[in-house]
Amino acid sequence: MNAQLADVESALVTVVDNGSTDGSALAIASKFPSVKLFALNENRGFTGGISAALRGSAAELVIYLNNDAIPEPGWLQALVNAIDSAPPDVISAGGKIVDLSGQLIDFIGGVLTFDGHAFQPGFRFPLSSREEPAAGDEILFACGGNMISRRAPLAELGGFDDDYFAYLEDVDFGWRSWIAGYRVIFEPRAVVRHASGATSERLGHFERGVLFERNALQTAMKNYEENALRESAGAILFTYLHRLHHYATMRNSDTGELRRSPFAGSGREDARKTFIGRVRRRLTGPPALASIDDPLTTMQFRAFEWIVRNGEKIAAKREAIQARRRRSDEEIFRRFPLHYVPTYPGDEGLMASALFRMLRPRLPSIERSLSDIIRS
Numbered sequence: 001m002n003a004q005l006a007d008v009e010s011a012l013v014t015v016v017d018n019g020s021t022d023g024s025a026l027a028i029a030s031k032f033p034s035v036k037l038f039a040l041n042e043n044r045g046f047t048g049g050i051s052a053a054l055r056g057s058a059a060e061l062v063i064y065l066n067n068d069a070i071p072e073p074g075w076l077q078a079l080v081n082a083i084d085s086a087p088p089d090v091i092s093a094g095g096k097i098v099d100l101s102g103q104l105i106d107f108i109g110g111v112l113t114f115d116g117h118a119f120q121p122g123f124r125f126p127l128s129s130r131e132e133p134a135a136g137d138e139i140l141f142a143c144g145g146n147m148i149s150r151r152a153p154l155a156e157l158g159g160f161d162d163d164y165f166a167y168l169e170d171v172d173f174g175w176r177s178w179i180a181g182y183r184v185i186f187e188p189r190a191v192v193r194h195a196s197g198a199t200s201e202r203l204g205h206f207e208r209g210v211l212f213e214r215n216a217l218q219t220a221m222k223n224y225e226e227n228a229l230r231e232s233a234g235a236i237l238f239t240y241l242h243r244l245h246h247y248a249t250m251r252n253s254d255t256g257e258l259r260r261s262p263f264a265g266s267g268r269e270d271a272r273k274t275f276i277g278r279v280r281r282r283l284t285g286p287p288a289l290a291s292i293d294d295p296l297t298t299m300q301f302r303a304f305e306w307i308v309r310n311g312e313k314i315a316a317k318r319e320a321i322q323a324r325r326r327r328s329d330e331e332i333f334r335r336f337p338l339h340y341v342p343t344y345p346g347d348e349g350l351m352a353s354a355l356f357r358m359l360r361p362r363l364p365s366i367e368r369s370l371s372d373i374i375r376s
Helices: 024-031 045-055 075-084 151-156 169-179 205-223 226-250 267-273 275-284 295-309 311-323 329-335 347-352 354-359
Strands: 014-018 036-040 061-065 069-071 090-099 105-107 146-150 183-194 338-340 365-367
Touching: 014 024, 014 045, 024 036, 036 045, 045 151, 061 075, 061 151, 075 090, 075 146, 075 183, 090 151, 090 169, 146 151, 146 183, 169 183, 169 205, 169 311, 169 329, 205 226, 205 295, 205 311, 226 295, 226 347, 226 354, 295 311, 347 354
Parallel strands: 014 036, 090 183, 338 365
Antiparallel strands: 061 146, 069 183, 090 105, 090 146
């Protein structure tokens, strides 16, 4: 879109078809010939689809709209006006997202947790129950389902990270924007109604969980500045291990061996000493000491496996991000404090523990309960 256009009807609409097999691409091409269509031969996720569209567009302004979102009248003009009237250091403006009824909050700003996760404060609460930012107020990140960005700085920062596939890519981009000296603002008059989860539910709960966990870790590893990363890594990794331990020991069968004290006797060892135990061992081999049959536990392992396999790539991206740093994390988090929110089973005990508090980074932060932030 040309930044000087007052007539938003002149906007170029780009649709990325992410490897669909239901005839969507053909239907779009035949019914909407003016739409610029990118029909991909595979599902590259939200970030891959956005990248494909950006590579094929020369627009000065780039607007993101989810396929399960319905704009309200005036939405496009509000976004264009917000970015056109903003100072040059504003890279993005985020619009307001509500549920399909128009009565409940979906997105009016977001918060970042110490370990790279994020929340949408007020999610599913009535609109009137939460104070929302005014037009032009700063926010840490805009939601990728309803936002506008200036193309030049967007390209300079590399856009959304393709390795995220989906989830937290907009949080990562917002943090990177502030690191590089840019700002992000809110535009409450650019409203869309959102069928939350209409697309993501197709991935499945556990597949989405892998993406959330691995993307949170890489967000933290890439973006914390050097001293802040050294100070935060203990709390981040201890939290990840604590959650993995909780899942492994509480949600799987035959996990007594995982909790056995050193040199304490094992019931399995006693069984192996019997005649029947020796015969069974000879016929079937040694029995498993413990087994993982819980998908949540597997999810945590799979997420960390991805981090291990892609460590060199994450390190290279981190180097590029830090080379562009114009604003310290201390300054960023004075504006947008890190959040500590017990989220998973066992988190309340973890975050109240002396060991965890010893590992917490000394950055501006807030402690909140999950029920105060979102309504499940």
